[in-house]
Amino acid sequence: MAADQLSSKELRHSLLTYMQSPPPPYTHAHQPVHVSPDRVCAPFQSLFEQSVSLRIKERGYDVVPQWEVDGKYIDLVVTGDHRRLAVECDGSPYHSTRQQMHDDAERERELRRAGWTFCRVRSSAFAMSPEEALAPLWKRLTELAIHPRATPEILEEDAEPHGSWTPVGLAEAEPDDEDMDAYDGESDDDGEAA
Incomplete structure (x- = not known):
């Protein structure tokens, strides 16, 4: 069943529209704002990791440092509308x-x-050569259709890029016909039909 065949107040409609266009979990709002190019800033673990992040941001991409997944951390995650790429920065002291x-x-x-x-x-x-070292990253981002943001103005306008999904609260959800049929067959505590 398609979402447009359901009432916008049904939970099924809410779930279908969310699954068809989920909001990105992290955006530019989750990135450190002031990052020095020559002094390690939290949450980065190294100046190298921070330098890679700055290069990615210079190209207009959204990048989130130290992304946690089930108690494990990914150095950097570049996010797009529907995809993301984990970027691991291999160097001392964590890969020695x-x-x-x-x-x-x-x-x-x-x-x-x-x-x-x-x-x-x-x-x-x-x-040795930052651009050569990052060439495979740019290629992979293109393959995954993760694109940079065009301008800072778009970043501000794009704060909620997937405004088409609005969660439906349980109190306001409408029961559908199948739900009503299930209620018709229920019995009360005495074993009699309700």
Whole structure:
């Protein structure tokens, strides 16, 4: 059944319209505002991670640092209207030992199984040539149809890009015919039909 065949006050309509056009979980409002290019700022874990984030933002993308998923953190997540890309910034001190690299690979495997797509940026490559190191990231964002925001004005206008979905409260929800049929067949405590 299509959403347009249901009353806008039905819970099924609310669920269908949400699933057809879910709001993005994070937008530019969840990004740190003042980030220094030469001093580590919270919530970033390293200056390298922060530098990659700044380069992504310079291109107009929405990027959220330290995105938590089930107690695990992704260095950076670039968000689009309906997709997102996890960006891991590989470098010291979090990728120095065999155990750290093993733990990081295991964490990524778990997150990939949960549907995450990853792109890795190596600190050594970034130090030599930031643009070459980030070229695979730009390519992956294009493949996933994650686009930069055009202008700061659009960022402000786009605060709620998916305004078509409004949750329906249980108190205002209308029961549908199937719900009413279910009530007709119920019995009270004495075993008699209601």
